[in-house]
Amino acid sequence: MAEYRTQMKIIGDILSTTRDDLQDEDGATVTYLIRKANISHSRISTILKTLVSQGLLEQADTQGSNRYKISQSGREFLQAYHSFSKFADNFGLNI
Amino acid sequence: MEFLLENILNLVGFLVGLAIGIMSFVGFRNTGSPTLFRLTIAFFSISIGFFVIWSGYMLEDYVIKSGSIDRGIQTLGIVIQTVGYFFIAFSHSIKAFFPKSNYFRSIGILPFFLVSTVQLEHIFRSISFILLVYGAIETILSYRDNKNKGAVSVALGLGLLAFGEFLGWYSFVFPESILYSISMTIKIAGLVALFIPVSKVPLKRIKFDDDLDKI
Numbered sequence: 147m148a149e150y151r152t153q154m155k156i157i158g159d160i161l162s163t164t165r166d167d168l169q170d171e172d173g174a175t176v177t178y179l180i181r182k183a184n185i186s187h188s189r190i191s192t193i194l195k196t197l198v199s200q201g202l203l204e205q206a207d208t209q210g211s212n213r214y215k216i217s218q219s220g221r222e223f224l225q226a227y228h229s230f231s232k233f234a235d236n237f238g239l240n241i
Numbered sequence: 242m243e244f245l246l247e248n249i250l251n252l253v254g255f256l257v258g259l260a261i262g263i264m265s266f267v268g269f270r271n272t273g274s275p276t277l278f279r280l281t282i283a284f285f286s287i288s289i290g291f292f293v294i295w296s297g298y299m300l301e302d303y304v305i306k307s308g309s310i311d312r313g314i315q316t317l318g319i320v321i322q323t324v325g326y327f328f329i330a331f332s333h334s335i336k337a338f339f340p341k342s343n344y345f346r347s348i349g350i351l352p353f354f355l356v357s358t359v360q361l362e363h364i365f366r367s368i369s370f371i372l373l374v375y376g377a378i379e380t381i382l383s384y385r386d387n388k389n390k391g392a393v394s395v396a397l398g399l400g401l402l403a404f405g406e407f408l409g410w411y412s413f414v415f416p417e418s419i420l421y422s423i424s425m426t427i428k429i430a431g432l433v434a435l436f437i438p439v440s441k442v443p444l445k446r447i448k449f450d451d452d453l454d455k456i
Contacts, residue, residue, distance in 0.1 A: 154274050223272070229442060230268035234276055236391035236438040238383025239332050241274035 154227070154241050157193060159183045161224045164203060164216040173206055173213030244298070246425040250432075251295035251318075257432045258288025258325070261439050276332055283328035290322030316362045323365045326372040329399070333379035366410050373403035391438030401431030 151159070163182040164174050174182075180190055194214060197203040202220035206213050216224070227241070234241045262284035269277040297314035301307065377399035384392045405428030412420035 152276075154272060226268070226271035230272055230274065230277060232389075232391075233264060233268055233439065233442045234274075234280070235383075235387050235389045236395050236442070237280065237329070237332070238380035238387075238392050238395070239276050239280070241268070241272060241276045 152240050158227045161216055161220050164214055172208045173215035175211055175213055243422055246422055248298055250425045250429050251291045253429055253432050254291030255288050257436045258284045262288055279328050279332045283325045286325030287322050290318045294318035319362055319365045323369045326369050329376045330372040366406055370403050370406045373399050394434050394438045398431045398435030401427050
């Protein structure tokens with residue numbers, strides 16, 4: 147059975163991909179993120195818009211396509227996310 | 242002896258609840274996670290509940306000096322703690338806690354107005370016991386998925402608090418026995434077990450960021 151992922155977990159997966167698993171220095175394309183984060187196009191579009199507006203991702207228009215890179219705020223958020231995931235794990239919960 | 246143990250228990254409960262509540266709050270501010278928000282409410286409630294009872298004992302010890310704590314204060318503290326235990330259980334998605342029928346919902350609260358504070362205390366102790374057992378079972382079940390040893394310690398902590406609550410209630414059957422002191426010692430051990438894994442979570446270099454809580 148597929149594992150249920152909370153919105154926070156999906157955001158964590160997207161940010162982790164843009165930090166650790168980039169194809170090249172220009173950033174990740176939407177298609178690449180969809181594949182890596184295992185999420186639908188309509189859902190990832192909304193999440194990416196939110197993450198860019200919050201300053202967690204940087205958007206660049208390279209070679210005619212939108213590419214996404216993690217920002218400094220995004221790195222700090224991801225660090226907090228991992229720490230508090232461990233914290234919530236102790237209570238048997240997902241953040 | 243019981244008076245001293247009560248003071249230690251309530252002070253430890255206040256401090257442990259406060260520490261975990263603050264950690265949960267920092268987590269909520271940094272990630273905006275609803276789970277951490279529920280844990281914040283849960284542990285601040287537990288902390289306030291213990292503080293209210295501790296204040297009652299201090300007031301009795303230094304001001305009133307009647308020989309026993311005011312039942313109203315004791316009941317108030319227990320009710321606030323029960324709210325905290327409810328939010329821990331609620332975090333594990335209690336789906337059928339409240340009756341679905343509007344009739345039962347409307348009359349469900351009536352018994353609370355028909356009983357004395359002593360009986361209210363017993364009712365809320367019973368509810369706390371059920372919520373704690375539920376939380377302990379759900380937490381230990383999560384160990385199957387994440388193999389996190391901290392979950393075992395938290396489950397043990399919640400289990401000990403539940404067992405302590407049960408013995409505390411059972412000691413009314415055998416007043417003046419050692420049961421009540423044992424129940425408080427078990428509860429203190431439960432609070433310590435609850436705090437151990439949480440104290441090991443690395444929270445260094447995490448700071449508040451007002452922009453992040455809108456996610």
